[in-house]
Amino acid sequence: MTMGTPSAGGVHAYGEPAYxxxxxxxxxxxxxxxxxxxxxAPILDIYxxxxxxxxxxxxxNSILGESMIADGYQDVVNIDISSVVVEAMQKKYQxxxxxxxxxxxxxxxxxxxxxSFDAIIDKGTLDSLMCGHDAQHSATKMLxxxxxxxxxxxxxxxxxxxxxxxxxxxxxxxxxxxxxMHVIDRMEKSSEQKTWELTRPLPLNEDGSSVAAVLGxxxxxxxxxxxxxxQSLRQNQxxxxxx
Ligand SMILES: C[S@@+](CC[C@H](N)C(=O)[O-])C[C@H]1O[C@@H](n2cnc3c(N)ncnc32)[C@H](O)[C@@H]1O
Numbered sequence: 001m002t003m004g005t006p007s008a009g010g011v012h013a014y015g016e017p018a019y020x021x022x023x024x025x026x027x028x029x030x031x032x033x034x035x036x037x038x039x040x041a042p043i044l045d046i047y048x049x050x051x052x053x054x055x056x057x058x059x060x061n062s063i064l065g066e067s068m069i070a071d072g073y074q075d076v077v078n079i080d081i082s083s084v085v086v087e088a089m090q091k092k093y094q095x096x097x098x099x100x101x102x103x104x105x106x107x108x109x110x111x112x113x114x115x116s117f118d119a120i121i122d123k124g125t126l127d128s129l130m131c132g133h134d135a136q137h138s139a140t141k142m143l144x145x146x147x148x149x150x151x152x153x154x155x156x157x158x159x160x161x162x163x164x165x166x167x168x169x170x171x172x173x174x175x176x177x178x179x180x181m182h183v184i185d186r187m188e189k190s191s192e193q194k195t196w197e198l199t200r201p202l203p204l205n206e207d208g209s210s211v212a213a214v215l216g217x218x219x220x221x222x223x224x225x226x227x228x229x230x231q232s233l234r235q236n237q238x239x240x241x242x243x
Contacts, residue, residue, distance in 0.1 A: 015132010
């Protein structure tokens with residue numbers, strides 16, 4: 001299943017909570033967007049530790065959390081705006097205390113204190129917000145909150161269909177991260193066609209054009225932005241320090 005850029009009207013239901021409630025009522029899943037844990041595990045292994053406190057934003061009915069616990073991760077908190085899916089997941093995983101599900105809007109995570117998590121994983125959730133009403137504002141609120149609840153030197157791992165033209169400026173505008181870019185072949189491709197080495201970062205210049213130069217036009221990939229929080233970048237920005 002793919003989530004493209006919004007149609008001519010500009011707005012798609014993916015940005016609306018009511019859409020997700022209805023969808024999860026009709027189709028309880030499980031279903032993973034874009035990629036499964038198995039294909040992502042090598043890159044998560046590089047940036048995460050099994051002891052990390054992890055947050056999955058917009059978890060849906062994906063089995064990512066379950067797979068991570070099975071692979072040794074010890075503390076995975078999941079949030080989603082849909083009460084339908086959160087209640088179903090709480091019930092499904094009531095016997096796995098390392099896996100928690102909470103109904104919460106990623107744009108307002110005030111029940112989490114600043115610096116609560118070592119890493120935050122987003123597979124398709126910023127993409128959903130970017131399809132909704134007031135996309136830019138929603139996305140900025142989300143990223144501010146992600147930056148707030150992440151520890152300094154923690155990582156925000158964004159798995160998205162959005163190439164640097166559509167995502168990099170949003171991330172960079174926060175002046176909060178050092179960003180590494182990885183790509184992974186879309187799942188629809190057969191394994192013989194594998195093109196990109198997941199664990200090797202691509203060169204990333206200021207506007208992201210270096211990524212397009214390597215990948216060519218219309219690459220069949222998902223982009224993985226690994227954003228390491230560095231509080232000093234914001235301090236320097238506020239103080240007007242030149243780099
Ligand atoms: C494209 S799905 C991805 C689901 C899951 N991460 C996966 O990879 O299969 C986007 C998810 O984001 C959730 N979502 C949308 N807006 C949200 C918001 N403001 N706060 C929290 N979750 C939200 C939706 O309910 C949906 O479960």
